[in-house]
Amino acid sequence: MAETKQILDYTEDSIRSLDWREHIRLRPGMYIGKLGDGSAPDDGIYVLIKEVVDNCIDEHMMGHGKQIEITIEDKTVTVRDYGRGIPLGKVVDVVSKINTGAKYDSKAFQKSVGLNGVGTKAVNALSEYFKVESYRGGRTKVAEFNKGVLIKEHREKATEELNGTFVTFIPDDSVFKNYRFIHEYLDNLLWNYCYLNAGLTITFNGKRYVSKNGLLDLLKRKTNEDEIRYPIIHLKGEDIEVAITHNNDYGEDIFSFVNGQYTTQGGTHQQAFREAFVKTIREFFKKDYEAADVRQGIASAIAVRVQEPVFESQTKTKLGSLTTYEGGPTMRNFVIDFFSKELDNYLHRNAPIADAIKKKIEQSERERKELAGIKKLANERAKKANLHNKKLRDCRVHYNDEPPVKNKAEFNSLINKTTIFITEGDSASGSITKSRNVDTQAVFSLRGKPLNCFGLTKKVVYENEEFNLLQHALNIEEGLEDLRYKNIVIATDADVDGMHIRLLLMTFFLQFFPDLVKQQHVYILETPLFRVRNKQQTIYCYDEQEKQAAIKKLGNKPEITRFKGLGEISPEEFGKFIGDDMRVQPVIVEQGEHIQQLLEYFMGKNTMERQEFIINNLKVELDLVEEIASV
Structure with missing residues (x-):
């Protein structure tokens, strides 16, 4: 009966046509991925900036404009390029009519970043204010x-302005709630633009970005000279550039780009690189090395330029399987042919580097064989534990799930929300478990403080039951390709013990799985320290300053509760702090940071440097009271 009623309700009146603006605002995830508050590098506010800058990059690639100026003041973003400028009669159309643009003409933009005429329209539709100014041939046109x-x-x-385009926009805070720009994310984005476009200069809030040596500069910045095993190999060909070295980290650190676009989720070009490197190494040494041993500890970057690339989403984070090079060979064959010639020639000409690669592979091989027996026992234990694993309360959707044939955009939006909370103790785990979204949020419960694994080998990951179960829950034993959750959120109490557990977990990730941190998968959950309320209103406060502001706002001696631990927050309340408005702090490692030195300082033996830091920064209660009073 109900089904019959649904059919009867489906009439001509049910069909609704949306204009371009309404559709973008109704389904923003289709155009810019997830919305977010700026705490993750792929949040929508950064995609808005990227969409505008991509147009400037396309102008530069076509030989017009060597400078881009970007500013962010509070929440207002401005981007100025010195390209040809939008034709004045089309200024309004280019930023407000879908499928309008020059990039459909392959002669005007042969190997462009953006091809579908959507980018700036999405920025326009999702901004509370958007202004475009075009300067062309001594004339200008402005639209708001x-x-x-x-x-x-x-x-x-x-x-009298030089030719080019000047865009100003303020993201709509009704779409991007409580957003903020984290400048470290923009720093990475802008450096990548410069590495891929030699001769381009970008200024951001007065800071200058420029690169002379392309991917060689990129890899120098991403690695440390005293931690790499041999000088960086830098190879360039027509429409392809690679930089390669090895270090002592676990896993693989690969940065891949298509037409200047950082493909964070890889794709056919990155897979082709991984395969081509192994194939060339095997053939050069005439030895059938395990692929994992060849790539263990690799740090590399690959950039390709192709006509009409096929990306798997509007945000262009993964190159699709249909992409070919110049409409001819597959991307796989193009990359393999380049490596089999150029890398092979390089290794023949540079025997010391070839020898260093061989030693690194053989070291990885020995370590793998030493671990083999332990891994077998540990994996058997983990398999049994998984049948009744009380540590993991899993969710239904996972980051590594295969996308359906239909509704790919909605599915991608869903898997980008997949989160695992790592908690300590039953009470905190219970509150999160009861209030979580069972579709996308999982909970892993620790038993007390984990082991300080600084300076230990990966053997400890298998010998320590808790670490081994966490590794299996994340599915990262063989690398990040099958990572089950996009976001790993450390959720501990905001006291000394909770801070210590955070440090121990971050040490575990940085020691054995640094790519999780480098690729911005790891976060710290922020939960309120205080609840201030009266009969009419409740305000949750995350620090002392917010508490004082709430008391002032509510007045008349409101009730104040200090949350000593996560377990004290009821499940009903906890749901408010892990939903759409969840506050998290990303764990960010500065580019070029010496990870081992960082861990030695914080987690090594009681060093003099750490003692001096504590003594010099120690604050007594009086200092804290004075700080709060001065705010």
Whole structure:
């Protein structure tokens, strides 16, 4: 009966046509991925900036404009390039009509980043204020918008400005709630643009970005000279560039790019690189090495340029399998042919580097064989534990799930929300478990403080039952390709013990799985320290300053609760702190940071440097009271 009613309710009135602006605002995830508050590098506010800058990069690639100027003041973003400028008669159309743009003409933009004419329209529709100014041949045209709606089109007039485009926008805070820009994420984005476009200069809030040596500079910045096993190999060909070295880290650190776009999820070009490197090494040494041994500890970057690349989503984070090089050979064959010639020639000409690669592979081989017996026993234990694993309360959707044939955009939006909370103790785990979203949020419960694994070998990951079960829960034993959760959130009490557990967990990830941190998968959950309420209103406060502001706002001696631990927050309340408005702090390792030195300082034996830091930064209660009073 109900089914019959649904059919009857499905009439002509049920069909609704949306204009371009309405569709983007109704389904923003289809155009910019997940929304977020700026705490993750792939949050929508960074995609908005990237979409505007991509247009400037395309101009530079076509030989127009060697400088881009970007500023962010509070929440206002401005981007100025010195390309050809938008044709003045099309200024409004280019930023407000879907499928309008020059990139459909392959002669004008042969190997462009953006191809579908959506980018700046999405920025326009998702901004509370958007202004575009075009300077062209001594004339200028300006148009202003509010959430994609044209509010003022200025008359064309004369100007002394150099040719180019000037875009100003403020992201809509009704779409991007409580957002903030983390400049370290933008720092990485802008450096990548410069590494891939030699001669381009970008300034961001006065800081200058420029690269002379492309991917060689990129890898120098991502690695440390005293930790790599041999000088960086830098190879360039027509429409392909690679940089390769090995260090002592576990796993693989591969940065891949297509037409200047950082493909964070890889794709056919990255897979081709991994295969081509192993194949060339095997053939050079005439030995059938295990692929994992060849790639263990690799740090590399690959950039390709192709006509009309096929990406798996509008955010262009993964190159699709349909992409070919110049419409001819597959991406796999193109990359393998390049490596079999150029890398093979390089190794023949540089015997010491070839010898260093061989030694690194053989070291990885020995370590793998030493671990083999332990891994077998540990994996058998983990398999039994998984049948009744009380530590893991899993979710239904996982980051490594195969996308369905239909609704790929919605599915990608869902898997980007997949999160595992690592908690300590039953009470905290219970609150999160009862209030979580069972589709996308999992909980892993620790038993007390984990082991300090600084300076230990990977053998400890298998010998320590808790670490081994965590490794299996994340599914990272063989690398990050099958990572089950996009976000790993450390959720501990905001006291001394909780801070110590955070440090121990971060040490575990940085020691054995540094790529998880480098690729921004690891976060710290922020939960309120105080609840301030009266009969009309409840305010949750994350620090002393917020508490004082809440007391002032509510007045008349409100009730104040200090949460000593996560377990004291009821499941009903906890649901508010792990939903759409969840506050997290990303764990960020500065580019070029010496991870081992960092761990030695914080987690090694009681060093003099650490003692001096504690003594010099020790604050007594009086200091804290004075700080709060001065705010």
